[in-house]
Amino acid sequence: MRFRLFLLLFVSTGFANFAFAHDAADLGNLVNSLAPILLIMVVFYFLLIRPQQKRAKAHQEMISLLEKGDEIVLQCGIIGKIAKIEEAFLSLEIAEGTRVRVKRDGIADLFGKKADKIEKKTE
Secondary structure, eight states: OHHHHHHHHHSOHHHHHHHHHSOHHHHHHHHHHHHHHHHHHHHHIIIIIHHHHHHHHHHHHHHHTOOTTOEEEETTSOEEEEEEEOSSEEEEEEETTEEEEEEGGGEEEEESHHHHHHHHHHO
């Protein structure tokens, strides 16, 4: 009975009609055919989606903790020191007297002493 409610709520009406119209053996075949798909979905979640969410959360935390004077690496590979922090942009000094404005989304990682300190804490 519970499985029939599950079919009504979560499976398309075609599968639900199939389950009600046939006997229990056919219903078992339906479950056996859906099991590999569900297993693949669970494996994708734990091997791909969940680690990516963890990395994104850690990156967002790192961006929120940036301060003036921190050295960072942009996604394009440019390394510079933060000269000014605004809401969505940073002023980055890439050479003496040369500043560029970059969007916070373009930051790949920390660089230099602060990055070394953070890596030691996580180990």
